Amino acid sequence: MRLATWNVNSIGARLPRFLPWLEEMSPDVVAVQETKTASFPVIPGYEVAHAGDGRWNGVAILSRIGLTDVDLVHEGHPETRLVSAQCGPIHVTSAYVPNGRSLDDPHYPYKLEWLAELRRRLDRFSGAQPLVLMGDFNVARTDDDVWDIKAFRDSTHVTPAERQAMDELIDWGLVDVVPRPGKGDRPFTYWDYRAGMFHKDLGMRIDYVLATPAVVVKDAWVDRPTRKGTGPSDHAPVIVDVEVGP
DNA sequence: ATGTCATCTTAGAGATGA
Numbered sequence: 001m002r003l004a005t006w007n008v009n010s011i012g013a014r015l016p017r018f019l020p021w022l023e024e025m026s027p028d029v030v031a032v033q034e035t036k037t038a039s040f041p042v043i044p045g046y047e048v049a050h051a052g053d054g055r056w057n058g059v060a061i062l063s064r065i066g067l068t069d070v071d072l073v074h075e076g077h078p079e080t081r082l083v084s085a086q087c088g089p090i091h092v093t094s095a096y097v098p099n100g101r102s103l104d105d106p107h108y109p110y111k112l113e114w115l116a117e118l119r120r121r122l123d124r125f126s127g128a129q130p131l132v133l134m135g136d137f138n139v140a141r142t143d144d145d146v147w148d149i150k151a152f153r154d155s156t157h158v159t160p161a162e163r164q165a166m167d168e169l170i171d172w173g174l175v176d177v178v179p180r181p182g183k184g185d186r187p188f189t190y191w192d193y194r195a196g197m198f199h200k201d202l203g204m205r206i207d208y209v210l211a212t213p214a215v216v217v218k219d220a221w222v223d224r225p226t227r228k229g230t231g232p233s234d235h236a237p238v239i240v241d242v243e244v245g246p
Numbered sequence: 247a248t249g250t251c252a253t254c255t256t257a258g259a260g261a262t263g264a
Contacts, residue, residue, distance in 0.1 A: 009251075009252070010251090010252055010253080012252090013251085013252060013253090014255095032262050034252095034264085036252070036253070049262050050247095054253090054254095055252095055253055055254065055262095055263095056253085056262095056263075056264095081248080099263080099264060101264090102264085138264095148247090152247060175250095192247085192248075192250080192264085193248095193249090193250035193251055193264090194247080194250050194251090195247060195248055195249050195250085196249075197247085197248090202247085231251095234250085234251075234264080235252095
């Protein structure tokens, strides 16, 4: 079974890349972030659960192995940043964690509270069930998950509080499925559009696949080629091949 | 280390966000 997560930075703008990518990779389940639309396009072969209200945010789950128990509500947070559903044997969540903007911006405590609510939400599930929480977390878990930690002094994405919030998700009973890098020795998943950052491989690992141990990972990698070429997203997909025991 | 990209407003460049 193949799972993928991809922040597409507008599904409308990305459709010319998204459809051929679906054909090529043939994932069974896709978690999409930053759809930036109120209405997700119809995708032949897939059922879609989408939470989107227009200009910003927006998350979706595409599945060709069943899509039930759809939940679009993240308690206390009206923005469309979370959708979950049962996809065949696996409970899947697509998350788009708030950016935080800067340490003195109200968006930063909002980000921390949003992550805390996500952690509380896990308590409705069992750590023994097959469950995958994936998406754009806007946190680099270690200093090696950014191209140069010195460039992140007094920045969001790397603070102890953000990293602790990620650790608390994982300590609930999830495994951080680290993908094979697309280039070099660090599995970056995001590169700013500006300043030739992608070309210089000055990236960040901020997209994650977090899975319970009941989800047996066979392979995981950053689909770096999809960040290349004409009209890419600023994020690369992460693709994970898994099996779920009987 | 901000050089791009996407969206919306409301008609064409600016604001916003990432």
